[in-house]
Amino acid sequence: IVGKASPWSQDEALQQVLMSDWSVSFTSLYNLLKAQLCPYFYVCTYQFTVLFRAAGLAGSDVITAVVSPTTRGLREAMRSEGIEFSLPLVEESRTRKQKNSEYCLPNTDSVFPREPAPSDDDDDESFSWLEEMGVKDKVKKPDAISIKLRKEKHEVQMDHKPESLALVKGTNTFTLLNFLINCKSLVAVAGPQAGLPPTLLSPVAFRGGTMQTLKARSLNAKARVQLAYEDIFSLEIVGPILPHSLHSLTMLLKAAQRGAFSAVLYTHEPTAVFNTHLDTEAVRKDLPTCGLHPKTLDQLSQCPTLGKSSVRFLEMKDYAYTWKS
Structure with a gap:
């Protein structure tokens, strides 16, 4: 649609009609998925893609949805809406690091314990030896904001990367549906997709859908x-x-x-x-x-x-x- 007339990009009333119809189509697809009449479908936004899969697909006994790529802002918005999700690749990496750190030395029974995750208590304890030496007041302790930024650094670093994949399961997928329907930032404000709702791709017919050929x-x-x-x-x-x-x-x-x-x-x-x-x-x-x-x-x-x-x-x-x- 690049280069073609796009009256919807400036017409707010038309955008609302398109979004309303899109919401009906999205809900129709989810109901088909829940009734196991649709195996899977995609929601393709200009920023990320969501894959909904019926119970029984990909080895899961419940409906699942995977979102990629995600950003810290999107994940926080999902949490604020009460959507429970996991980050499988992040958890897999953390588990692998723990296993690599828990190995035995040759000819000994000693094991290196894994390093615990940093906490606020650790920050306080790290300055206790300075207090014993009487120089604690001369050393500037990181404030709460600095500590928070350090802890959030890793989470921000994975934004837009494969590791940012979010997995939603069970009834949380319905909450995700409502979140996506009401999410204003799903629609681009500029570019060829300006004013258009996300694209829905499905292997089966659904309400409002049109058949396209490759x-x-x-x-x-x-x-x-x-x-x-x-x-x-x-x-x-x-x-x-x-x-x-x-x-x-x-x-x-x-x-x-x-x-x-x-x-x-x-x-x-x-x-x-x-x-x-x-x-x-x-x-x-x-x-x-x-x-x-x-x-x-x-x-x-x-x-x-x-x-x-x-x-x-x-x-x-x-x-x-x-x-x-």
């Missing part, structure tokens, strides 16, 4: 193989390729190309972190097909294993897959 282009070429030339066929697909579409394409090519094909994939980088493992025990739950192929649904039900990365290259030879992330 742009596809097929190419035929000749490639030299040893002393001869062989026909090479390629298919280029552009657009928001959802996970179920990618799996359907692989099943189609598997049959059409007799178990031999390769694919190069370009991921929208901020969404690659959605492949991270949720901090929950894996469960398997029977789900309605929701219009998806049973094998696709089975694939989406498994726990993610790619972490912060995504599949970049996929190849099948003799009906066996190899891939790089």
Whole structure:
């Protein structure tokens, strides 16, 4: 829509109508998700993306929503609305550091204890030895604001990064829905998306939704193989390729190309972190097909294993897959 007339960017009444319709569509999708008639859907804002997943997907027995990237301001706004969430990658990193610090020395039974997190008491104790020497008054102690800034430094540093991924589970996802509907900053005030509500992407029809097709282009070429030339066929697909579409394409090519094909994939980088493992025990739950192929649904039900990365290259030879992330 760049370069085209955008009457909604200056018309406040039109913006309110668009937002009202968008809220109805968003609520419709969430209800379909709750009734397990929709496996997942995306809310794409100009600042971050939210992936809602039905219970039974990604190894979770409850509805989940992942938000990425987040900022300290967004996280504080979510907390103030009573939305409980976790930061799986931050907690995973903290757990890994604790395990690395709790190791045994060779031929001894001694263990290095992990260093506790800094607290206000620690700051007071660190100055006690100065008091014993009688020079405490000559040394300026950090004030409460300085201590607070130091503690918040790490939280601010992860803003806009994959580590800022926030996980919301269960009934908190409904609170998140209401938060997003009422969040004024979801709509851009400048740029090509000015005045437009966030985009909703779903594999199933929903109230107010429109069907869109991906742009596809097929190419035929000749490639030299040893002393001869062989026909090479390629298919280029552009657009928001959802996970179920990618799996359907692989099943189609598997049959059409007799178990031999390769694919190069370009991921929208901020969404690659959605492949991270949720901090929950894996469960398997029977789900309605929701219009998806049973094998696709089975694939989406498994726990993610790619972490912060995504599949970049996929190849099948003799009906066996190899891939790089």
